[in-house]
Amino acid sequence: MPVNHPSFGLLPEDRVIIFDTTLRDGEQSPGFSMNLSEKLRMAEALAELGADVLEAGFPIASPGDFESVFEIARRFAKDGPVICGLARAAPGDILRAAEAVRPAARPRIHTFISTSPLHMRVKLRMTPEEVLEQVTASVTLARNHAADVEWSAEDGSRSEDEFLCRCVEAAIKAGATTINIPDTVGYAVPEDLARIFTMLRERVPGAERVVFSTHNHNDLGMAVANAIAALRAGARQVECTINGIGERAGNASLEEVVMALRTRHDSIGLVHGINTPRILKTSRLLSAITGFDVQPNKAIVGRNAFAHESGIHQDGVLKDAKTYEIMTPESVGWSKSSLVMGKHSGRAAFRDKLRSLGYELGDNALNDAFRRFKELADRKKVVFDEDIVALVDDEMARANERIALLDLTVATGMHTKPTATVVLEVDGARREASASGDGAVDATFAALREAFPHNAMLKLYAVQAVTDGSDAQARVTVRLEEEGKLVDGQGADTDTIVASARAYVHAVNKLLAKRLRTAPPALAATA
Ligand code: KIV
Ligand code: ZN
Numbered sequence: 001m002p003v004n005h006p007s008f009g010l011l012p013e014d015r016v017i018i019f020d021t022t023l024r025d026g027e028q029s030p031g032f033s034m035n036l037s038e039k040l041r042m043a044e045a046l047a048e049l050g051a052d053v054l055e056a057g058f059p060i061a062s063p064g065d066f067e068s069v070f071e072i073a074r075r076f077a078k079d080g081p082v083i084c085g086l087a088r089a090a091p092g093d094i095l096r097a098a099e100a101v102r103p104a105a106r107p108r109i110h111t112f113i114s115t116s117p118l119h120m121r122v123k124l125r126m127t128p129e130e131v132l133e134q135v136t137a138s139v140t141l142a143r144n145h146a147a148d149v150e151w152s153a154e155d156g157s158r159s160e161d162e163f164l165c166r167c168v169e170a171a172i173k174a175g176a177t178t179i180n181i182p183d184t185v186g187y188a189v190p191e192d193l194a195r196i197f198t199m200l201r202e203r204v205p206g207a208e209r210v211v212f213s214t215h216n217h218n219d220l221g222m223a224v225a226n227a228i229a230a231l232r233a234g235a236r237q238v239e240c241t242i243n244g245i246g247e248r249a250g251n252a253s254l255e256e257v258v259m260a261l262r263t264r265h266d267s268i269g270l271v272h273g274i275n276t277p278r279i280l281k282t283s284r285l286l287s288a289i290t291g292f293d294v295q296p297n298k299a300i301v302g303r304n305a306f307a308h309e310s311g312i313h314q315d316g317v318l319k320d321a322k323t324y325e326i327m328t329p330e331s332v333g334w335s336k337s338s339l340v341m342g343k344h345s346g347r348a349a350f351r352d353k354l355r356s357l358g359y360e361l362g363d364n365a366l367n368d369a370f371r372r373f374k375e376l377a378d379r380k381k382v383v384f385d386e387d388i389v390a391l392v393d394d395e396m397a398r399a400n401e402r403i404a405l406l407d408l409t410v411a412t413g414m415h416t417k418p419t420a421t422v423v424l425e426v427d428g429a430r431r432e433a434s435a436s437g438d439g440a441v442d443a444t445f446a447a448l449r450e451a452f453p454h455n456a457m458l459k460l461y462a463v464q465a466v467t468d469g470s471d472a473q474a475r476v477t478v479r480l481e482e483e484g485k486l487v488d489g490q491g492a493d494t495d496t497i498v499a500s501a502r503a504y505v506h507a508v509n510k511l512l513a514k515r516l517r518t519a520p521p522a523l524a525a526t527a
Contacts (some may be wrong), residue, residue: 009034049308061101072103089138098145112152139174156181186219190229197233213237223252280333291477
């Protein structure tokens with residue numbers, strides 16, 4: 001029987017709701033934190049991708065988290081995906097989440113509590129009866145503030161059947177409209193989830209009125225398989241993240257779940273509303289924002305996902321791609337030829353190319369990106385789509401920053417002490433400084449610290465090539481830590497040292513933004 005859902009109306013029985021938690025479960029894993037403008041960009045990309053629900057954050061966690069959920073909710077005040085805020089089973093959490101999602105056209109409050117014996121005893125120090133009372137109280141309160149309420153049984157897959165059924169029944173009675181059973185620790189095997197969802201749907205009174213949801217962690221590499229097993233057993237919402245990011249080993253990857261549903265519709269028989277040709281672009285945007293590329297063999301979005309190396313495979317693909325390709329590269333956003341324009345290409349062609357890559361820039365941003373494209377085309381023989389994406393993402397990351405890198409000169413060699421001179425513009429004022437170091441990058445970072453003194457510690461320095469070839473652009477990630485707060489900065493350039501300097505400056509800018517948000521009056525820049 002189709003469920004009549006407050007946010008989606010009458011749901012066709014074969015329609016799977018794609019609940020994206022990149023901005024919450026994904027963002028809370030170390031190194032993946034995003035600032036407000038990055039979260040907004042990601043939220044817009046996820047909406048364009050066609051995600052049905054965006055879990056935008058955990059509003060009680062910090063003022064910054066609240067602000068980003070609130071701003072995302074405001075961005076989707078007229079239409080767009082359901083905007084969801086997470087809350088523990090505590091009135092303060094629930095009221096804060098309600099306030100944060102309120103501006104959205106379709107707000108959702110997602111409240112959770114642990115139901116496994118281990119979590120209840122050790123983590124919550126509560127008896128099962130106390131937990132049950134909390135289920136009713138939290139869902140009732142949430143329902144007073146939103147028509148769309150999701151309740152989750154944290155560590156649900158390790159909970160006792162009888163108790164799980166009682167909790168789910170209580171949540172439904174109190175008004176929950178979605179019931180989520182997470183495999184919080186990635187312990188389940190597909191048969192476990194099939195059994196749990198079948199049991200809940202058969203045994204719990206009122207089960208036919210709600211949407212069941214599955215949320216799987218990848219500790220044993222089974223998150224996607226578990227999600228599909230749950231869907232086969234009647235779940236109709238799947239919680240997932242772009243590139244599978246998330247706590248520890250991550251969550252079920254959105255692109256893998258979605259393409260499994262599409263490619264194996266013959267076997268699974270379920271549909272979704274994802275605009276699959278936008279998958280690669282969304283995956284790359286996340287990588288550009290967080291500075292973490294997916295591994296080359298990552299299904300769907302990895303560099304090698306559609307590359308055929310062996311002669312036998314190449315021969316087969318040339319005869320008929322279906323011999324070794326179960327889906328077309330184009331169906332997930334890979335273009336046949338990623339070769340683009342050269343130094344003679346004009347502004348209009350550049351704007352067209354940006355549109356085809358999914359970027360709509362205002363005039364000023366377009367001018368800046370075009371200037372950098374021309375510089376790049378002068379230096380690099382062949383400019384690929386990937387180069388343009390890296391360049392534009394780099395340019396967008398720099399918008400509204402207080403510190404700008406104006407110039408960098410480095411002298412280095414086998415018998416020379418590396419020295420770097422940097423020129424910065426800080427709040428409109430020019431600053432120049434020089435320093436030496438153990439290598440060109442070290443000297444550059446020392447010069448940047450000299451020009452803009454600060455106490456942040458370098459925690460990670462990573463370099464990746466955007467394309468092949470010795471003239472490839474380098475994409476650098478720099479992670480800084482200040483008073484326990486981590487920020488990642490990114491920079492791209494054909495010169496690795498310049499890319500490193502850009503990444504460092506980007507990270508310092510993020511720290512400044514973070515300082516302002518967390519403690520406005522006391523902390524200005526130390527310089
Ligand atoms: O893994 C988990 O249990 C969660 C819940 C908060 C839904 O992320
Ligand atoms: Zn989770």
